[in-house]
Amino acid sequence: MLKSSQHRRTKRASVETSPPHQRSATRNVSPVALADHRRPVETRRETLSSASLCACLLLLPSDPPFRSRGAHRDGGMYGEGKGREPSDLERTAFRKAEKKYKLYYDDSFKSSKKKKQPKPVDLSEVLDFKAILGSFRRNGALPPGVAALSSGFDCPVFCLDNRPGFYFIPGALSIEEQCHWIRESLTSFPQPPNRTNHNAIYGPIHGLFAAATERKVLVEEGSPVASLGSEFDCFESEESVQRWKFSEENSVPSRGHGGKSISASVLLRKLRWSTLGLQFDWSKRNYDVSLPHNKIPDALCQLAKRMAAPTMPKGKEFKPEAAIVNYFGSGDTLGGHLDDMEADWSKPIVSMSLGCKAIFLLGGKSRDDAPVAMFLRSGDIVLMAGEARECFHGVPRIFTDKENAEIDPLESHFWHKDDHFLDYIKSSRININIRQVF
Numbered sequence: 001m002l003k004s005s006q007h008r009r010t011k012r013a014s015v016e017t018s019p020p021h022q023r024s025a026t027r028n029v030s031p032v033a034l035a036d037h038r039r040p041v042e043t044r045r046e047t048l049s050s051a052s053l054c055a056c057l058l059l060l061p062s063d064p065p066f067r068s069r070g071a072h073r074d075g076g077m078y079g080e081g082k083g084r085e086p087s088d089l090e091r092t093a094f095r096k097a098e099k100k101y102k103l104y105y106d107d108s109f110k111s112s113k114k115k116k117q118p119k120p121v122d123l124s125e126v127l128d129f130k131a132i133l134g135s136f137r138r139n140g141a142l143p144p145g146v147a148a149l150s151s152g153f154d155c156p157v158f159c160l161d162n163r164p165g166f167y168f169i170p171g172a173l174s175i176e177e178q179c180h181w182i183r184e185s186l187t188s189f190p191q192p193p194n195r196t197n198h199n200a201i202y203g204p205i206h207g208l209f210a211a212a213t214e215r216k217v218l219v220e221e222g223s224p225v226a227s228l229g230s231e232f233d234c235f236e237s238e239e240s241v242q243r244w245k246f247s248e249e250n251s252v253p254s255r256g257h258g259g260k261s262i263s264a265s266v267l268l269r270k271l272r273w274s275t276l277g278l279q280f281d282w283s284k285r286n287y288d289v290s291l292p293h294n295k296i297p298d299a300l301c302q303l304a305k306r307m308a309a310p311t312m313p314k315g316k317e318f319k320p321e322a323a324i325v326n327y328f329g330s331g332d333t334l335g336g337h338l339d340d341m342e343a344d345w346s347k348p349i350v351s352m353s354l355g356c357k358a359i360f361l362l363g364g365k366s367r368d369d370a371p372v373a374m375f376l377r378s379g380d381i382v383l384m385a386g387e388a389r390e391c392f393h394g395v396p397r398i399f400t401d402k403e404n405a406e407i408d409p410l411e412s413h414f415w416h417k418d419d420h421f422l423d424y425i426k427s428s429r430i431n432i433n434i435r436q437v438f
């Protein structure tokens with residue numbers, strides 16, 4: 001198995017703007033991989049130079065290269081689309097699929113005062129495991145290429161004939177469980193010592209969700225923001241730990257009085273990821289057990305172990321050691337990537353979906369392999385283990401419109417008593433993916 005440490009890394013790895021486990025990748029055939037699998041495998045290599053890193057940091061500090069926010073930001077995610085747009089012929093099959101499903105708005109509404117409308121997209125080829133589960137329960141029927149695992153698991157587990165190691169458990173989480181994990185993802189998971197994309201600029205932030213509901217403002221105290229001239233040394237220094245504090249909105253001095261400020265609700269909307277359990281140290285380019293961290297919460301650990309069971313050999317147990325929580329708003333995408341920072345790829349990544357429906361693309365070992373598109377709904381669980389861990393995957397689309405988001409059960413459950421959670425999740429999706437690191 002090809003390990004990430006065998007690849008040259010760029011300085012990007014020292015900046016905490018990217019989730020630890022994910023890489024955008026260039027095409028690069030690895031002799032090791034060839035020997036292992038007797039076919040070309042695209043391997044992982046960072047593509048950002050430190051110059052582009054600086055630009056990334058200064059212009060869009062919280063964007064990993066494979067994450068894109070906003071409906072029209074497109075090129076540059078994979079090195080494709082830089083400079084001139086590639087023609088359709090030049091695009092990889094994975095990239096074509098991403099473009100097909102990505103949110104674009106109808107230009108005819110641009111100049112009118114009407115609310116902008118998403119361009120219609122053909123969803124006829126998107127695999128729908130909810131429908132598959134329905135017909136499987138009714139009469140045992142399955143579409144070609146889909147199989148049901150006979151694992152003794154308490155709900156049906158589906159797999160794909162041409163993607164060994166990939167498992168889909170539709171509706172695995174009850175509505176209560178979904179609400180619980182949404183609350184946790186917004187309240188306790190982004191709390192220090194867990195890191196988030198905001199650490200790079202503001203240092204550890206305590207109580208972001210509560211501050212957003214109380215309309216607080218994060219204010220820079222004391223000296224103006226230090227220059228970002230040095231790429232790395234400002235992060236998580238004592239200075240940044242102390243510099244930013246939440247204050248009441250009306251106690252913040254008006255513009256022009258020195259300190260900078262940003263509202264907590266804007267920061268909440270800009271929350272892209274948080275990491276639980278073992279944290280990643282970019283300067284050492286690996287999980288660093290000596291970095292302050294809490295264990296994965298026990299309930300999440302138990303859930304992940306239970307869900308991972310269909311992929312584990314008899315008698316062996318999955319050991320959740322780290323998790324990444326991804327937060328998606330309308331127009332956000334997660335570009336095609338591989339997760340390569342864990343030692344043993346036979347162990348699964350347990351990935352749960354919460355909130356608005358999304359499209360997931362599961363490619364092959366090369367970006368030239370046409371990906372399978374499938375819907376991910378709130379409560380679905382995906383497992384990727386073994387060969388499937390070498391498959392490119394990404395999320396080109398989330399649906400935030402009432403008709404397609406499919407969050408009615410969540411809406412009725414959150415109704416009234418949790419209106420802040422409901423407000424958030426109505427236009428968002430959260431993904432929690434859990435890993436065994438060693």
Ligand SMILES: O=C(O)CCC(=O)C(=O)O
Nearest residue numbers: 022324326339395431433
């Ligand atoms: O959001 C998802 O469902 C996929 C997340 C993912 O691929 C990752 O974090 O590596």
